[in-house]
Amino acid sequence: MSTGQVVAFFILSFLAFSGAIMMIAFHRVVHMVVSMATTFLSLAGLYILLEAEFVAVVQVMVYAGAISILMIFGIMMTKHHDGEEEKPTTWKSWFTFGSVAAFLFLVYVSIRNTKFPEQTQQYVSENNVLEIGQMMFNQYAIPFEIISVLLTVAFVGAILIARREEAETE
Amino acid sequence: MTINMLTAFLTVSAILFSIGMFGALTKRNMIVLLLSIELMLNAVNLNLVAFSKYGMTPSLHGQMFTLFSIAIAAAEAAVGIAILLAFYRQRVTVNADEMNELREP
Known part of the structure; x- marks a missing residue:
């Protein structure tokens, strides 16, 4: 990996995280769909970093195009009580947060501690x-x-x- | 660079999966639930593509698997929105908590 690729990786993953977290934080449903579109587009950028150009284009077409539009149609056909007060965070949501954080910690520790075997062969894609x-x-x-x-x-x-x-x- | 890119991509994928899981477990709007499930599917796809480049035997099979998984996700989103619309026509709500009956009330 060259330095430029590492920088692009960090920028794209930051965009993906911020889109996903904004999706959790926003109150209006349309805003959530737009922030998820940000996440989908930055994931397409990550696929390009992984030299999977075709998958990246499919990701942009299917996720950022089709599924976002489908969700927006679903929003338009139903009625949402925007601006309604969110119910206060109960112990249930804190419990969920703790469980998810524990899950993430477990997965992270197992990723860090796994010895992935060295690549036995090099694969260079000429025309993906x-x-x-x-x-x-x-x-x-x-x-x-x-x-x-x-x-x-x-x-x-x-x-x-x-x-x-x-x-x-x- | 000493950074291990496979580990980095797997960590990104795990964080995205956890955010999606939190959304799917706490949100009550059905459209937001569907979006969270899509986010979890995307995280898994990122894993597959990362292994297809940095795995032990890099090849295109991981990308093929990702393409099929994206097709399944599209079908799932379409059926989910259809169920949402049919449910909204009966009950005039999108709250997942009130989705507890299969027949008409």
């Missing part, structure tokens, strides 16, 4: 999109087809669930 395309349609052809069937079923099911009831009687 080309190689992913070849791999997806040769080695991963059957999972690709299965996932397309799953996406079709899920979206048809989503339309069926979300359809208005009156449409059936007409």
